[in-house]
Amino acid sequence: xxxxxxxxxxxxxxxxxxxxxxxxxxxxxxxxxxxxxxxxxxxxxxxxxxxxxxxxxxxxxxxxxxxxxxxxxxxxxxxxxxxxxxxxxxxxxxxxxxxxxxxxxxxxxxxxxxxxxxxxxxxxxxxxxxxxxxxxxxxxxxxxxxxxxxxxxxxxxxxxxxxxxxxxxxxxxxxxxxxxxxxxxxxxxxxxxxxxxxxxxxxxxxxxxxxxxxxxxxxxxxxxxxxxxxxxxxxxxxxxxxxxxxxxxxxxxxxxxxxxxxxxxxxxxxxxxxxxxxxxxxxxxxxxxxxxxxxxxxxxxxxxxxxxxxxxxxxxxxxxxxxxxxxxxxxxxxxxxxxxxxxxxxxxxxxxxxxxxxxxxxxxxxxxxxxxxxxxxxxxxxxxxxxxxxxxxxxxxxxxxxxxxxxxxxxxxxxxxxxxxxxxxxxxxxxxxxxxxxxxxxxxxxxxxxxxxxxxxxxxxxxxxxxxxxxxxxxxxxxxxxxxxxxxxxxxxxxxxxxxxxxxxxxxxxxxxxxxxxxxxxxxxxxxxxxxxxxxxxxxxxxxxxxxxxxxxxxxxxxxxxxxxxxxxxxxxxxxxxxxxxxxx
Numbered sequence: 001x002x003x004x005x006x007x008x009x010x011x012x013x014x015x016x017x018x019x020x021x022x023x024x025x026x027x028x029x030x031x032x033x034x035x036x037x038x039x040x041x042x043x044x045x046x047x048x049x050x051x052x053x054x055x056x057x058x059x060x061x062x063x064x065x066x067x068x069x070x071x072x073x074x075x076x077x078x079x080x081x082x083x084x085x086x087x088x089x090x091x092x093x094x095x096x097x098x099x100x101x102x103x104x105x106x107x108x109x110x111x112x113x114x115x116x117x118x119x120x121x122x123x124x125x126x127x128x129x130x131x132x133x134x135x136x137x138x139x140x141x142x143x144x145x146x147x148x149x150x151x152x153x154x155x156x157x158x159x160x161x162x163x164x165x166x167x168x169x170x171x172x173x174x175x176x177x178x179x180x181x182x183x184x185x186x187x188x189x190x191x192x193x194x195x196x197x198x199x200x201x202x203x204x205x206x207x208x209x210x211x212x213x214x215x216x217x218x219x220x221x222x223x224x225x226x227x228x229x230x231x232x233x234x235x236x237x238x239x240x241x242x243x244x245x246x247x248x249x250x251x252x253x254x255x256x257x258x259x260x261x262x263x264x265x266x267x268x269x270x271x272x273x274x275x276x277x278x279x280x281x282x283x284x285x286x287x288x289x290x291x292x293x294x295x296x297x298x299x300x301x302x303x304x305x306x307x308x309x310x311x312x313x314x315x316x317x318x319x320x321x322x323x324x325x326x327x328x329x330x331x332x333x334x335x336x337x338x339x340x341x342x343x344x345x346x347x348x349x350x351x352x353x354x355x356x357x358x359x360x361x362x363x364x365x366x367x368x369x370x371x372x373x374x375x376x377x378x379x380x381x382x383x384x385x386x387x388x389x390x391x392x393x394x395x396x397x398x399x400x401x402x403x404x405x406x407x408x409x410x411x412x413x414x415x416x417x418x419x420x421x422x423x424x425x426x427x428x429x430x431x432x433x434x435x436x437x438x439x440x441x442x443x444x445x446x447x448x449x450x451x452x453x454x455x456x457x458x459x460x461x462x463x464x465x466x467x468x469x470x471x472x473x474x475x476x477x478x479x480x481x482x483x484x485x486x487x488x489x490x491x492x493x494x495x496x497x498x499x500x501x502x503x504x505x506x507x508x509x510x511x512x513x514x515x516x517x518x519x520x521x522x523x524x525x526x527x528x529x530x531x532x533x534x535x536x537x538x539x540x541x542x543x544x545x546x547x548x549x550x551x552x553x554x555x556x557x558x559x560x561x562x563x564x565x566x567x568x569x570x571x572x573x574x575x576x577x578x579x580x581x582x583x584x585x
Contacts, residue, residue, distance in 0.1 A: 269435050274375045275387045277437040279328045281360040282430060283307060284379040285335070285349070287314055289321020297378035297430030298325070298349070299439065300359045301478065305351040308478050309429030310444055311340045311412075312402070314347045325351050328385055339481030343489055343554065345401060345412035345444055346474055348481045360431055363438035365470035368392055368417065376421040376443055376466070378430030390421030390466075396541075398551035399467050401445050413547065415555040416467035417441045423466035432468040441468030476557060490558045490579040493522020494529055496546040504534040504567070505549035527577035530568065537565035553579065 266272040281300045285307075287293060296313030300306070307325065314337055317323050323335040333351040340347035372392045380386055394417075401412040419432060423443050432441035447465035480487040495517045497508040507524075508517040509531050517531045518524050536543055538552040539562060556562065558581035565574050 268437075271375055271387070271389050274433060274435065274437045275377065278360060278375070278377055278431065278433050279385055279387070280358040282328055282377045282385070284326045284382070284384045285309060285313055285429070286324045286326070287317045287321060289317040292316035295379060295382045295426050296428045297426065297443070299431045300357050301348075301482075302359050303357055305354060305357060306338065306478075306482055307335065307349050307351065308442065308474065309347055309349065310442065311342055311345045311347045313429045314340065314349060323349055325349070326384065327354075339485040339487070341477055341481065341487040342402065343412060344469065344473065344477045344487060345414065346442070346469065346477045346481070346487070348478055360433070361438045362471055362475060363434050363436075363440040365417065365440050365472045368395065368434070368440055370394060373435050374419055374421055374440070375433050375437075376419070376423055376427060376430065377433070378423070378427030378443060380424035380426040382426055386427075388422040390419050390464075392417060393420050393465075394418035396555070397467060398548045399445055400547055400551075412444075413550045413554050414444060414467065414469050415473070415551045416444070417470055419466045419468060420464045421466060422462040422464070424462050427466075440471050442471070442474050443468050470555075473555060486583055488558055488581045488583060490553055490556050490560065491522070491582045492524045492527075492529075492553060492562075492564075492577060493519035493580055494524040496549065498546045500534075500546065502534070503544055504536040505543055505546045507531050507533045507535070523577045523580045527564070527575045529564075529566070529575070532568075534567045535564055536567060536572075539563055540565075 266276065268274070268277065283298050283300065285296045285298055287296070294313060294316050296309055298307040298309035298313070301308050314323060317337065319337075323337065324332060325335045326332045331354070333354050335349040335351045338348040338350050370392050374390055374392055376388045376390070378386055397416045397418045399414050399416050401414070417432070417440070419441075421432070423446050427443045428445075430443045431439045432443055434440050443466060445467040446462055447467075449463055477487045495508045495511040497506045500506040507529060510517055518529055535549055538549065541552065543549050543552060553562070556579055558579050560579050561576060562579060563574060563576050565572060567573075
């Protein structure tokens with residue numbers, strides 16, 4: 001492969017004379033001046049013996065001379081002597097660079113040229129030779145315009161010339177330039193070489209001038225403004241519509257979701273099931289007489305129309321008052337007093353001429369345990385058929401109610417069930433039922449925040465402390481009232497000192513009427529109780545006061561056997577007795 005090296009024989013360039021010689025292949029005859037004769041050619045004018053023996057026939061413009069003189073040449077190097085091929089005569093060059101012969105006619109030796117400080121470059125690359133055709137400068141890479149961009153005329157187009165832009169030519173390595181034509185100085189091409197020029201015309205990216213403006217520019221701007229205005233109007237309209245929808249809930253009538261019809265049946269053990277079962281047997285009582293009136297609750301005992309309630313509910317009627325009964329369905333009927341007992345705070349009334357009565361089943365209060373769920377039904381503040389629920393909070397809670405007369409004849413002693421089911425004035429006499437809708441107590445009293453306890457009027461609302469008479473005690477009393485019109489009380493036949501502040505119930509020295517404190521022949525006398533004894537326990541249950549001893553005794557029936565524990569002279573004694581009976585009032 002030709003890498004630009006000379007292919008022919010190469011002379012040592014530093015040992016040759018500096019004289020420049022020209023080979024005249026075809027000498028030309030100079031024209032005659034002023035019409036004189038022309039000068040003959042110089043082909044044979046110089047004899048061959050006048051040429052120095054060591055002169056090298058070299059043409060001044062030949063590639064061999066340029067190669068050996070250290071000048072660059074882009075053309076090929078001949079393998080033969082050009083003088084031999086052309087038949088030219090070698091003559092000394094005329095001019096300032098030529099050397100003259102000496103006096104003997106022999107040519108003088110050329111002056112010795114300075115020796116370079118380094119070896120010559122065999123490739124003849126600059127600065128020691130001309131630029132070679134094998135290493136052209138790379139073309140300048142201009143940015144390629146985007147697709148569709150109009151371009152101006154290529155560089156070099158005269159200003160103002162019209163015409164289509166030059167097509168884009170992709171970059172490619174150009175071919176080496178051809179050798180200079182015969183008779184032309186090869187140095188002219190080297191001097192015109194521009195390493196930074198582009199062999200392919202390039203085009204700029206930006207177009208200027210009216211000819212590159214898109215038609216309809218003003219119309220496009222107007223259209224854009226119209227689109228922006230329409231978009232703004234749409235946003236405003238959308239905001240107005242959205243605000244209306246948000247404030248009014250839409251454009252249609254509001255329909256809220258709602259559950260469909262369901263079965264009215266409920267589980268029997270639920271509060272709703274218990275209430276549905278018990279409400280038909282609960283009544284509301286309105287009582288008037290003696291300038292007084294009151295409202296309370298009761299429940300049906302049997303199909304004959306007997307209704308059980310509290311004594312303090314019917315007390316305003318007296319012997320000539322009116323008692324009106326309203327059933328859960330709204331029917332009303334008049335009622336008459338069958339019997340009452342102040343000590344137990346129970347009363348029985350009876351309605352006549354009423355059919356379809358639904359008596360409530362009775363439970364067993366001895367089976368009740370603390371924490372059992374209960375439901376209270378009544379007419380608090382004359383609000384009939386009110387249902388509340390809760391649990392049994394405690395059992396055998398001794399409470400007393402009444403006592404307005406001051407002689408103790410109207411005091412009620414109840415060994416009550418305590419519940420947190422809300423009970424309010426008007427609930428008195430109503431049933432307290434268990435989880436099977438069975439009556440286990442009669443709501444009778446509440447612990448009020450202002451008065452402490454009691455069943456009298458003027459009480460505040462419920463604070464979660466309600467008390468009910470156990471159904472076992474109420475059943476016995478109700479049966480006696482229905483059968484005999486009066487109830488019997490169990491007694492031990494002693495009078496108690498109600499002012500005693502110590503622990504336990506103390507037997508008094510005398511009775512209230514001045515008689516003996518221990519009734520002769522009574523249950524206490526037979527057991528051996530004496531005045532001054534302090535009773536501390538009943539059947540093993542602790543007694544702290546005289547009221548508690550009465551409550552414990554009235555929780556039993558007459559004739560029941562009791563075991564009493566007492567202190568006498570600082571010594572504890574135990575004795576047994578059978579309860580006696582006394583008519584109630």
